[in-house]
Amino acid sequence: MDNDKIERYGDELFEAFVARRSVPPLLGREPEMSIADAYRIQQRYVARRLESGERVVGKKVGVTSKAVQELLGVYQPDFGILTSGMLCQEGDSIDLGALIQPKAEAELAFVLKHDLRGPGVTAMDVIHATDYVSPCFEIVDSRIDGWRIKIQDTVADNASCGVYVLGSAKGDPRRLDLSLAGMLLEKNGELFSTGVGAAVQGSPANAVAWLANTLGELGIPFEAGEVILSGSQSALVPVADGDELVCTVGGLGRCRVKFSGRSAV
Secondary structure (H helix, E strand, O other), rough: OOHHHHHHHHHHHHHHHHHHOOOHHHHHHOOOHHHHHHHHHHHHHHHHHHHHOOOEEEEEOOOOOHHHHHHHHEEEEEEEEEEEHHHOOOEEEEHHHHHEEEEEEEEEEEEEOHHHHHHHHOHHHHHHHHEEEEEEEEEEOOOEEEEEEEOOHHOHHHHHHHEEEOOOOEHHHHHOOOOOEEEEEEEOOOEEEEEEEHHHHOOHHHHHHHHHHHHOOOOOOOOOOEEEEEEEEOOOOEEOOEEEEEEEOOOEEEEEEEEEEOOOO
């Protein structure tokens, strides 16, 4: 795909983000679009956000479960870039009016104390480079009409990043079994889903190592202080005005988030 199209689609996604509206699926308009093309569009979209005053604060792994991979027709995760405008604090009420068609998922966040640069990063390297892990909600939000996405669409759309909420609980990953730690997700006081770390590439640390190595091959390091979202351990949760979600990770603690207002779609 030529540079003019890359820039045009990246700009279109950024303008959709600003206007809180969705656009037709990119792959439907560009059937020959490759995943490499989609990442170039993502870079343009993120660059526009940085030009508007945001800064990079971390990365996220997506499409980690076999079910989602089969749905999208891919057999490896994808990734997106976290910016400063995406961070929400636990206890905040997330304004759905600032989003388009949000859904929530619960996962584990790694906050780094040391730089990591792939390739060659192992799960143990990830654990040693991590300051702490926290339960986390990622509120994914697609700029693509009706979530009608293939892998190229979600990659171009910065892995459908919306906002994220870090729980106040902090744990040492050396003292937690990240593969076996169970996760409970409650919606409005009722159990919604259960998960376990092993559902994320065998361990959330494996998913983070995969991303460190994938980005390392592109010359992009993990930097100390960055937040790395390791991939969903829950089903996607629809959210509406007044909803409250709580995810609890065994041996670690919980993260709570509330929602108010009405999304664009």
